[in-house]
Amino acid sequence: MDGILQNRRGLLVGLAIAIVLFFLSAFVVPEEEQAVVLRAGEPVGVVNTPNGETNAGLYFKVPIIDQVRMVEKRLLDLEMTDEEVLSNDQQRLLVNAYARFRIVDPVRMVERAGTTDGVRAALEPILNSVLRQELGRRTFQAMLTAERGAALANVRINLDRQARQYGAEVIDVQIKRTDLPQGAPLESAFQRMETDRQREALTIRAQGARDARIIRAEADAEAARIYAEAYGKDAEFYDFYRAMQSYDATFAQDDENGSESSIILSPDNEYLRQFRGRR
Numbered sequence: 001m002d003g004i005l006q007n008r009r010g011l012l013v014g015l016a017i018a019i020v021l022f023f024l025s026a027f028v029v030p031e032e033e034q035a036v037v038l039r040a041g042e043p044v045g046v047v048n049t050p051n052g053e054t055n056a057g058l059y060f061k062v063p064i065i066d067q068v069r070m071v072e073k074r075l076l077d078l079e080m081t082d083e084e085v086l087s088n089d090q091q092r093l094l095v096n097a098y099a100r101f102r103i104v105d106p107v108r109m110v111e112r113a114g115t116t117d118g119v120r121a122a123l124e125p126i127l128n129s130v131l132r133q134e135l136g137r138r139t140f141q142a143m144l145t146a147e148r149g150a151a152l153a154n155v156r157i158n159l160d161r162q163a164r165q166y167g168a169e170v171i172d173v174q175i176k177r178t179d180l181p182q183g184a185p186l187e188s189a190f191q192r193m194e195t196d197r198q199r200e201a202l203t204i205r206a207q208g209a210r211d212a213r214i215i216r217a218e219a220d221a222e223a224a225r226i227y228a229e230a231y232g233k234d235a236e237f238y239d240f241y242r243a244m245q246s247y248d249a250t251f252a253q254d255d256e257n258g259s260e261s262s263i264i265l266s267p268d269n270e271y272l273r274q275f276r277g278r279r
């Protein structure tokens with residue numbers, strides 16, 4: 001009887017030890033996280049990485065000896081509060097930007113930064129510096145055009161290059177807001193923009209007037225050429241046609257003015273030669 005009790009007691013103790021060992025060795029990796037297994041502080045395995053062969057689920061480690069560090073697998077945000085940036089046209093801008101990144105190498109992240117907060121702390125001054133350099137090459141007006149997209153693409157590439165050393169990949173960089181400081185600088189910028197637009201309008205008008213003069217001169221030259229060719233083909237008809245135009249212009253002045261006037265000319269006046277029908 002005592003032997004049976006001892007056997008049962010041994011089974012219960014063994015079952016209890018097995019349960020404890022199970023809970024000490026088992027760990028669950030959620031779908032939205034990845035895990036790094038550390039042994040004596042050194043990485044010995046990874047689970048559910050973006051490019052890995054394992055997936056989320058139940059896994060086991062060596063109890064007490066191994067530790068598991070969970071790392072976020074989803075996209076993470078890096079916020080940049082209002083920072084003053086000097087543009088290429090010497091405008092002081094208040095820039096509010098953010099970046100999205102994810103951890104693609106959790107082992108390197110654990111070794112270099114420790115946690116995702118450590119990655120944020122490392123990337124924040126880099127984002128600030130890269131953004132200052134890129135915006136410093138462009139004017140404030142350029143940041144209001146499509147050139148802004150090219151600038152942000154360069155910022156993302158440069159930031160991603162730095163983020164790789166922390167096991168992170170930068171997906172996107174965007175600017176929430178780009179403003180001028182309130183007060184005199186803002187009013188001065190608006191006045192300068194208005195002056196630039198007025199200067200541009202004057203330049204366009206001057207170019208239009210120049211083009212109009214060129215077109216008019218070319219048209220007059222073409223008309224003179226046509227008249228010359230017509231005169232060369234039939235000089236008498238051309239002389240008659242020009243005389244009729246002169247008569248029409250002279251006698252039409254009275255009708256336009258609404259008054260009657262008299263023109264006294266000698267019968268032998270050369271001006272009336274075509275009018276009298278004499279060639």
